[in-house]
Amino acid sequence: MQNYISEALSGKRISAKGFAVADKNAKFKPYDFSRHALGEKDILIEILFAGICHSDVHSAKSEWHEGIYPMVPGHEIAGRVIAVGSQVSKFKVGDYAGVGCMVNSCGECEACKKSQEQFCMNGKTTFTYDCKDSFHNNEPTYGGYSNNIVVHEHFAVCVPSDAPLEKVAPLLCAGITTYSPLKFSQIKAGDKVGVAGFGGLGSMAVKYAVKMGAEVYVFARNDKKKEEALKMGAKALYTSTKPSEVKERFDLIISTIPTAYKVSEYIDLLKYGGELAIVGLPPAEVMPQISIDTLVFKAGKKVYGSLIGGMKETQEMLDFSLQHKIYPETEIITADKIDEAYDNLTSGKAKFRYVIDMKKSFS
Missing domain, CATH: 3.40.50.720 (NAD(P)-binding Rossmann-like Domain)
Incomplete structure (x- = not known):
């Protein structure tokens, strides 16, 4: 971890490890890649838990459109902030944060100003994975089946220190x-x-x-x-x-x-x-x-x-869920069980939500 923190603080691209599929028929394998450098308004999150959504299955198997490979899925992310950009005001190092289905938008159009960033009228909505990031040279985005993520602070939600992170993660989509x-x-x-x-x-x-x-x-x-x-x-x-x-x-x-x-x-x-x-x-x-x-x-x-929700409503949902202790039914797995989880989701055998313990997956 120390390596990618030092990379973030020195303005370099940030090393990352994840689990990816090479094509729509492939199994998941370890994958080394890098994320864009930490911007002034960005935070670097050590990912602790990542939920598995049925959308991940559709995307990995190119069932909606031809995917961008290698693909690291995952848009239900919960973790700890380990570095912050120079202009970040929403988070400090040590805070818990969550990331859902999108990581950027133009911030200037009518939809974005109404906190409906998923409907950005300038076509700048940047999804967490399987998407070209127009804010960073159209490089592909990589999701939460990984050890870290870099995201603009606006697209991360605040998570209380006493929240059950393994249950918070799937709230960010489900x-x-x-x-x-x-x-x-x-x-x-x-x-x-x-x-x-x-x-x-x-x-x-x-x-x-x-x-x-x-x-x-x-x-x-x-x-x-x-x-x-x-x-x-x-x-x-x-x-x-x-x-x-x-x-x-x-x-x-x-x-x-x-x-x-x-x-x-x-x-x-x-x-x-x-x-x-x-x-x-x-x-x-x-x-x-x-x-x-x-x-x-x-x-x-x-x-x-209905397509997810804007960032304001996502924070509202999380606060409501925590206040009333509304959580998904979850089964915690490690990354070596992702393929099995996908099979269970496809066949209807899955009971509810699989969540990957990312720390254990890399230990």
């Missing part, structure tokens, strides 16, 4: 991805909320909606997780979307489904004026479609997509 549509749809006590898909994202959506006072129902492929859903506060778990079998009609349904499904079946279950928020993104080859006639003949309902 948390904000499900918290944001609940806030956007202004869910309040007494509203009926359906959660379609009950994996890492779905379980977080249930927990947040329950805490907000909603009456929550889960839709899943089977009833294997029924007991877990009920323990989290769900009223019921359905394995069918047939209106004749599901008596409730919903103010909001959040779809976290990462595979093929019929969107119209969930639109049928909305109240008049109800909303369907889509956060799950299946592979391109099986991406669900909605026909125009579906929207016309099922009128009076809204369908929208």
Whole structure:
């Protein structure tokens, strides 16, 4: 660690070690690389925990678009600040910090000024991995399956010193991805909320909606997780979307489904004026479609997509989660188990969220 701290303080590129795939069919292997030099407003974080998101699987396997290889995935990052740039005011050495799905944006457009940096109108949103960094000579970004990361202080969230870092890490994607549509749809006590898909994202959506006072129902492929859903506060778990079998009609349904499904079946279950928020993104080859006639003949309902959340809302989500002790169900692994975790996520065997202990992975 001392080596890359000295590199940061001397203005050099920063050495890093991670775990990467060489192509969409490859297994994970150790990978040495370097990160850009520490800027005036940048912080250097020693990564302690990195969550595994289903998006990592899609990206590593080029299921959305052709990936940038070698690829070091990971956008659920929690760690300790070990060096700061000369103009940093938000963090000091020794603080804990988290990094989510993006590491930069223009900061000047209307979207950025409204803290919707993920929708940067100048096309400068820089994602944490598998992205060309226009702020640093278009070099590829590398994610959290590594020992360190350099990031502008604006794109790191403050984490209290007593927070459980292994549970904070997955909040930086799974948390904000499900918290944001609940806030956007202004869910309040007494509203009926359906959660379609009950994996890492779905379980977080249930927990947040329950805490907000909603009456929550889960839709899943089977009833294997029924007991877990009920323990989290769900009223019921359905394995069918047939209106004749599901008596409730919903103010909001959040779809976290990462595979093929019929969107119209969930639109049928909305109240008049109800909303369907889509956060799950299946592979391109099986991406669900909605026909125009579906929207016309099922009128009076809204369908929208939701992409993570801005930095202000991400900090709000983290503070809310810590205050109410809302955390993901996690299984801690070391990096030699990443391939197995990917297989389990793809096959549906994964119970909830895998989190990599990066310190142990390099020991």
